[in-house]
Amino acid sequence: MPTPVSAAIDRARAHAPFLALLLDREPVLAERLAAGMFDLAYTAATPDMPIARQLRLDRRALALAIAIGDLAGVYDLTAVTQGLSDFADRALDRAITAAIAERTPGEAPRGFAAIALGKQGSRELNYSSDIDPILIFDPRTLPRRAREEPEEAAVRIAKRVVELLQARDGDGYVLRVDLRLRPSPEATPIALPVDGAIGYYESQALTWERAAFIRARAAAGDRALGGYFLDAIRPFVWRRGLDFGAIGEIRDLSRRIRDHYASGQAFGAGYDLKRGRGGIREAEFFAQIHQLIHGGRDPALRAPATRDALARLAEAGWIGTDEAAALSRSYTLLRTIEHRVQMIDDRQTHVLPGGAALDGVARLHGLADGAALIALLREPVARAGQIYDALDDGRGGDFPHEPQALAARLEQAGFPDGAGAATLIARWRAGRYPALRSPAARDALEAVLPALMPAFADAPDPSAALRRLDGLLERLTSAINILRLLEARPGLAVLLATILSHAAPLADALGVRPELIDWLIDPGAFEPLGPVEALAAEMRRGEGGDYQALLDHVRRSVGEKRFALGAQVVAGAADPLDAAAGYARLAEAAIAVLAEATIAEFARSHGRVPGSELLILAFGRLGGAALTHASDLDLVYLFTGDFRAESDGAKPLGATLYYNRLAQRITAALSVATAAGPLYPVDTRLRPSGTQGPLVVSLESFARYQREDAWTWEHMALTRARPVFGSAEARAAAAAVIDAVLAGERPARDLTGEAVAMRAEMARHKPPTGPLDAKLLPGGLVDLEFTVHLTQLRHRTGFDPHLGRAIGALVASGLLPATLAVANDQLTRLLVVLRLVAPDAAEPSPATQALIARALRLADWPAVLEALAMTRQDVAAAWTQATGGSDG
Missing domain, CATH: 1.20.120.330 (Nucleotidyltransferases  domain 2)
Structure with a gap:
């Protein structure tokens, strides 16, 4: 009668091609196993082999020994997963040591560590699992070559580690390595400076990242560095208090797991052992949810391994003992069958196959056929699913999470590209952007989606409008207030969709300054702009005595009000003629405030010209007090008084030079972009002699030019001229000149x-x-x-x-x-x-x-x-x- 071991070997040869291949390639080990000699340290590798080959031969031997021991019942699930995890630790450590030694011979492997997450972290690796480490380094102690930056050295070490473990050759591979659990993997290097990583987890990390760190462990490399990192972020993972929003987000995560893998939910052939309803991940997540809620106050609950965590939660009374036992039994069985599925071809799969392949899995396990396997799994899976169902409080959002269902819903709402829109929404729900990282923000997002999406579906180009919204959310620092406002005022959601869909200049402004949307919240957002004096007074309040700060403040103020005026027009809340007048008053106020401040700033060095002042004339649409959103400012600078005078400052200048330099400063103040963005394009070509003449002339010279030398087109332009800056006396003098020229003091033409x-x-x-x-x-x-x-x-x-x-x-x-x-x-x-x-x-x-x-x-x-x-x-x-x- 065959022994359990010989029966296991026979089943492996009959139903698992990968194991059959290993039995042939490792004849010595196969004989030892057949004799009942199980040694997980056995290897055919020798010390003189390259490290890459050593690791691959070690992995091959370990895979065969654990698989036969598992099939024969020599190793239980705990022994299997811990044996696989311990090997992964050793392989990762040896790869780090080798990578550092290759680059800096003789240096100790310090300053570089691997933090094991997921199943490696909890010592629960499966037969064909990825490892999901976070690689960190200490720039102060990491060995590196001469003239090499620590960041550069760390990335090269990390790449070599991945290559040693993951690259396939004739001996196979060692481990698949997935580095995407690090912070912002799309934007960060594959190895992170330890202090930067700590800063991220202290300030920006998401709830799912907290859950991942329940199972975190310093697994390889400089373990002291790894321990330092984990100690520093422990308060992030284990919080003594948990608000309702965080609990709500944890529940939302549980819903998303099911929704995202809907295709593997149906029990039977095609069932996803890991992600399906009642599957492995649901037992893991059931434990992790309760650990996150209660583990901050009770360190005894911080067990990394799933079955240990379930047992401790039951002992503490947080879950029922029957729930813990049922989930533990289901988890053990599903993990075991998962290993059978993976043993067959050394594939990272979790799905039960169909037909003859399902029979093969069953027979590898020692059952008669696939039907017997399905019968074995049915009750444990159903019970685990029922327990997991209790986590959902029924507050699911109105929009589905599963990609295909979401895409279909969006297409039904009117989006021509439902899949593309669904991808963007999934990005928001995943908290990819800082403004959507908090539970409260994503809760607000779910609440507003039912009103927001139909509004965007009615856009002329819904996909483009949604991409603009995506850009806006990416730049926001906080989205909660805006999202809650959109939820409370659906009309505002329609307005936002209208702006992003129809008004490219406003959408672009929002993209650069997302805080502009706050202006729409203001009760006066849809009221006409006040008079120039009131607008100027409001701009001056941001001065604070600092010239640069004033430039920024005026730009922000003008940007807000210009945006509001545009929104009024797009929303149909203002007559475009009134908006045009508002645009002009806003520009005139900005000219007044910035000219005053620039004059004062200039006077600090050069003083003022006695008996003289600067005068600014507006021409064109500004002169006519009817600007558009995109208008430039047609300005002419003049000065009063004697052009032969000199300023009285520490650095005196003649009047003409003084005012030309001053006007250049004012033009820059009005047009040059600062940290707060640009303001207005300024056009000064309507001055006497155009670009051939000086930027500023005296009022007397201006009058003489207009009376004697100006062309007809210049007199036509003069009909729209009006003073917008200067004392009442100076403005009156300029107006008198303009009136006299227009009334007939000009050449006959x-x-x-x-x-x-x-x-x-x-x-x-x-x-x-x-x-x-x-x-x-x-x-x-x-x-x-x-x-x-x-x-x-x-x-x-x-x-x-x-x-x-x-x-x-x-x-x-x-x-x-x-x-x-x-x-x-x-x-x-x-x-x-x-x-x-x-x-x-x-x-x-x-x-x-x-x-x-x-x-x-x-x-x-x-x-x-x-x-x-x-x-x-x-x-x-x-x-x-x-x-x-x-x-x-």
């Missing part, structure tokens, strides 16, 4: 001929950017402005920087048709909206078309196109009429 030539030249060099270019299309805003300014200059009346008021005066005088007032409002509204939702002036998607129509107070997109066509006809007719008259 062929106004109509020059205007027509200028417009033709502009059309050649600046054609429309797209079919909706409200500015440059024939009959667009440029033609309207040319019509108005030509009429003003010719008739010397109707002057007002504000284009709408100027048109009103000219219409009242009978000089322009009333249709031009409507055209101006309509084109300006369209320009403001398009700068936000279609900056390229191309025809947008149908969803964005509907948004534009709402913003323009029109019924639909055909109505928008019709209104644009009629407006352009009206403007073209007015331009034709204006250019058909004679010069006056």
Whole structure:
């Protein structure tokens, strides 16, 4: 009658090709095993062999000895898993020692350690398991070559360790090595400086990482270093108190395990022994959940091995003794069958095969067939699943976690690429971003997904909008308040989706400064901006006496309010004309605050010019108090007083040089990006003589140039000029000069001929950017402005920087048709909206078309196109009429 050992060897040869191969390749060991001589230290390796071959031969011998001992009943599950784990420790330690010795001969293997996690950490490795170490090093003690940085040396050592263990050759391999359990594996090197790793676990680590460290152990290398690391992070793993949010997250983790591996849940052929309902992982996680909850106060519960942990939890009364016994029995049986599945071909698999292959697994175990194996497993698996079910408090989110189910749900909601959207949501749920690492943040995320996803599904490009949201979440430092707000106010979720879907400039601003979304929470976010004085006063409050801090504060303040104005337009909460006026007041306030501060800063070195001051004129859309989100600032700098004067500071300068340097500083203050980002592009080409002239001239020189030398296009630009910085007296003096020039103190010119030539030249060099270019299309805003300014200059009346008021005066005088007032409002509204939702002036998607129509107070997109066509006809007719008259 065969002995248990000989029967085990016969079953191995018949049903496990990998074991049969080992029995043939290790004849000496096979004879010893057949004789009942089990020695896990046996090896065919010799000391003169390369370390890589030694390790592979050692592994081969150990695999065969443990497998036959397991099949014969010589080793129980504890002996099997501890034998495999002890070998992994030794192999990892020898690989580290060899890797250091190869690079720095004679040096002791210090300053580099492997922290075993998972089943290696708890000494429960399976027959064909990965090991999941975290590799750490001490930059102060790690041996390294001359002129080599510690980080570089550590990574090279780590790569050699992995190669020694994982690379396959004719002798097979030693261990599969998975380094992805280290912090942020997509961004960190494979070996981490010990203090940096400690800092991560103290401040950023996730709940699943806490669970992983229940089983952590200094397994190889410099164990003193490993012990130092584990001692330092012990408070992170074992916390004396646990809030409800953390418990909720632990339960959520348990749900995600099941949802993620739904395909292996059904019991029978194809059942996943590890991840299926009632499987190995559920017993492990059942124990770990209770350890995390109670182990902070009771060190006796901190047992790394699953069955030990279950027993201690039962002894302490935290789980029932029957639950502990049932889970322990199920765990033991499933681990044993898992080993059978893996022995067959040395494959890292946990799935019961089907058909004849299932019969083979059963017979390897000593059963008649696959049906007998299924019958053996059925009751323990069902009981373990019932126990595990009790962990879920029923608070599952409204969106599934399993990838296929989630993708299907998202496609049902309207996402064309449900799988892509599901991948992003899985990333958020996994806490990949700092803002989503806390249990409270992910709880808030689950609560808001049912409202947020349908809003994004209605976007013109849902995938692009969702990617923008992903970028926003990646940059946020905290997401809890925003997510809770979106949950409480579904309309805000729709607005966020609208912004990210339709308004690229606003979405880009959010990507750079995610805190801008906080502005939408403010009760005044959808109120019109206040007057310039109030805006400037608010900006000044951030000064604190520090010039650089003020530059940053003004940029943040302008960014917030500019974002809010854009959001108002996109949401249909503000007339684009009102938004345009708000944009202009905001810019004027920024000019006032930054010019004041720059003047004061400049005066510290150079003093001030007695009897003189800087004056800033606004031209173009700023002069007309109607900016868009993307407008630049057309500025002209002047100074009053005697150009021959000199400043009175420690470093005196002549007035002209003084003000030119000062204006350069102000331009930089308004335009150069700081840590808080950019502010406005500044264009100073409308100054006397353009780019050929000095940046700043005296008011007297400016007046003389305008009266004697300026061209018609410069006088047309002057119709929109107004002082935006300077004392009341200086502003009045500049306004008097402008009024006098426009009223007739200028050279007689062929106004109509020059205007027509200028417009033709502009059309050649600046054609429309797209079919909706409200500015440059024939009959667009440029033609309207040319019509108005030509009429003003010719008739010397109707002057007002504000284009709408100027048109009103000219219409009242009978000089322009009333249709031009409507055209101006309509084109300006369209320009403001398009700068936000279609900056390229191309025809947008149908969803964005509907948004534009709402913003323009029109019924639909055909109505928008019709209104644009009629407006352009009206403007073209007015331009034709204006250019058909004679010069006056």
